Amino acid sequence: xxxxxxxxxxxxxxxxxxxxxxxxxxxxxxxxxxxxxxxxxxxxxxxxxxxxxxxxxxxxxxxxxxxxxxxxxxxxxxxxxxxxxxxxxxxxxxxxxxxxxxxxxxxxxxxxxxxxxxxxxxxxxxxxxxxxxxxxxxxxxxxxxxxxxxxxxxxxxxxxxxxxxxxxxxxxxxxxxxxxxxxxxxxxxxxxxxxxxxxxxxxxxxxxxxxxxxxxxxxxxxxxxxxxxxxxxxxxxxx
Amino acid sequence: xxxxxxxxxxxxxxxxxxxxxxxxxxxxxxxxxxxxxxxxxxxxxxxxxxxxxxxxxxxxxxxxxxxxxxxxxxxxxxxxxxxxxxxxxxxxxxxxxxxxxxxxxxxxxxxxxxxxxxxxxxxxxxxxxxxxxxxxxxxxxxxxxxxxxxxxxxxxxxxxxxxxxxxxxxxxxxxxxxxxxxxxxxxxxxxxxxxxxxxxxxxxxxxxxxxxxxxxxxxxxxxxxxxxxxxxxxxxxxxxxxxxxxxxxxxxxxxxxxxxx
Numbered sequence: 001x002x003x004x005x006x007x008x009x010x011x012x013x014x015x016x017x018x019x020x021x022x023x024x025x026x027x028x029x030x031x032x033x034x035x036x037x038x039x040x041x042x043x044x045x046x047x048x049x050x051x052x053x054x055x056x057x058x059x060x061x062x063x064x065x066x067x068x069x070x071x072x073x074x075x076x077x078x079x080x081x082x083x084x085x086x087x088x089x090x091x092x093x094x095x096x097x098x099x100x101x102x103x104x105x106x107x108x109x110x111x112x113x114x115x116x117x118x119x120x121x122x123x124x125x126x127x128x129x130x131x132x133x134x135x136x137x138x139x140x141x142x143x144x145x146x147x148x149x150x151x152x153x154x155x156x157x158x159x160x161x162x163x164x165x166x167x168x169x170x171x172x173x174x175x176x177x178x179x180x181x182x183x184x185x186x187x188x189x190x191x192x193x194x195x196x197x198x199x200x201x202x203x204x205x206x207x208x209x210x211x212x213x214x215x216x217x218x219x220x221x222x223x224x225x226x227x228x229x230x231x232x233x234x235x236x237x238x239x
Numbered sequence: 240x241x242x243x244x245x246x247x248x249x250x251x252x253x254x255x256x257x258x259x260x261x262x263x264x265x266x267x268x269x270x271x272x273x274x275x276x277x278x279x280x281x282x283x284x285x286x287x288x289x290x291x292x293x294x295x296x297x298x299x300x301x302x303x304x305x306x307x308x309x310x311x312x313x314x315x316x317x318x319x320x321x322x323x324x325x326x327x328x329x330x331x332x333x334x335x336x337x338x339x340x341x342x343x344x345x346x347x348x349x350x351x352x353x354x355x356x357x358x359x360x361x362x363x364x365x366x367x368x369x370x371x372x373x374x375x376x377x378x379x380x381x382x383x384x385x386x387x388x389x390x391x392x393x394x395x396x397x398x399x400x401x402x403x404x405x406x407x408x409x410x411x412x413x414x415x416x417x418x419x420x421x422x423x424x425x426x427x428x429x430x431x432x433x434x435x436x437x438x439x440x441x442x443x444x445x446x447x448x449x450x451x452x453x454x455x456x457x458x459x460x461x462x463x464x465x466x467x468x469x470x471x472x473x474x475x476x477x478x479x480x481x482x483x484x485x486x487x488x489x490x491x492x493x494x495x496x497x498x499x500x
Contacts, residue, residue: 024308027250114314
């Protein structure tokens with residue numbers, strides 16, 4: 001039996017994964033700070049140099065780092081980042097990073113995000129808004145001001161694009177031992193939220209492409225199956 | 240494909256929530272002092288098929304990982320306390336707040352609630368009350384024969400009484416400020432309640448503690464921007480539709496697989 005049917009199957013499995021990723025992109029079209037995931041395919045056994053083993057598979061998934069559109073909200077604790085970089089938050093599992101800057105205050109006066117995680121100050125310091133403060137603002141450099149007085153600076157970090165894994169809840173974790181990059185810090189915009197960078201048109205096109213490719217792969221599998229079946233029935237039959 | 244089905248379902252659910260929030264905003268476009276809300280979303284957990292940095296087998300490491308996400312969830316709804324437009328009404332008891340702050344209102348239960356709705360009325364005892372008849376906190380009493388009620392920017396209420404040339408001071412309106420206005424709990428009827436998330440109220444004369452000043456003869460409209468809400472409605476509906484297309488595509492692909500044999 002030829003290997004064509006298996007090659008087609010490997011293609012179908014890869015398209016299946018691509019569909020799952022596209023579904024996740026589309027469902028996160030309204031998630032603040034979400035970055036589109038892109039799938040690329042590659043030969044799975046490139047070293048064999050045999051057409052019989054030209055299996056395909058998902059080779060890479062990369063986050064599209066393009067900035068999402070900023071949506072003006074006029075809420076001083078809605079923070080967006082210009083350029084690459086992340087806000088740092090404390091989680092039970094350690095420091096995590098996020099692009100979603102829709103912060104608010106908790107009863108202790110700390111800045112928390114929608115999931116209740118506390119924003120870190122520079123070097124892991126704690127930013128606490130004094131109880132009798134009316135009027136908070138955040139500067140371009142992440143300085144949190146209560147009236148005229150600075151009460152701390154938000155920790156901002158930049159990472160190499162491949163150094164981050166997604167953890168859900170808009171969080172990214174740095175891969176074992178990856179250190180923040182030094183260099184020009186990211187600029188903070190107060191009163192705006194970075195929207196998801198998912199492009200629904202592109203999502204729709206991906207969807208069409210995936211379902212058509214899948215359909216042709218299914219036809220190929222069917223074709224191979226028909227050939228095998230004809231061979232099984234026809235070959236060796238006395239005339 | 241099975242995974243894509245449930246992922247797209249979470250997307251539809253999220254857009255539905257967004258639509259619900261938008262509907263409430265639009266419904267309250269003409270509610271004085273109303274503050275719009277928005278839904279906030281976050282992505283669900285990811286299935287890691289290959290971690291970045293994993294060994295590839297020929298002595299190198301995979302530079303990127305393979306992670307498939309499971310969709311979206313609604314993380315929170317947040318109220319936005321930007322200023323609404325001020326509308327001239329000419330009614331001396333319509334008092335808007337320009338800037339931050341809330342009027343403290345005494346509920347019949349003795350509890351204090353807070354509102355931005357400054358459409359006050361007079362009750363039989365000469366107190367300023369809301370449309371529901373709840374009394375504005377503070378010692379304000381307007382004599383029954385008073386004419387020309389004036390509310391200053393600092394909240395001072397003064398009246399003229401027939402037969403007297405001097406202006407009589409009838410009290411001062413106080414405003415409450417909060418460390419975190421978004422943490423206030425909505426209890427309906429334009430009223431908010433203090434919570435641990437909002438922090439304790441700081442009550443003082445208007446213009447102090449970061450609160451705004453008062454503008455007599457004006458009302459604060461809601462801060463709902465109908466155009467913005469319409470755009471939200473359109474993009475929410477489209478996103479909902481495209482999520483449903485994902486379900487359709489996944490279903491068709493499953494059907495093709497099922498008819499292979």
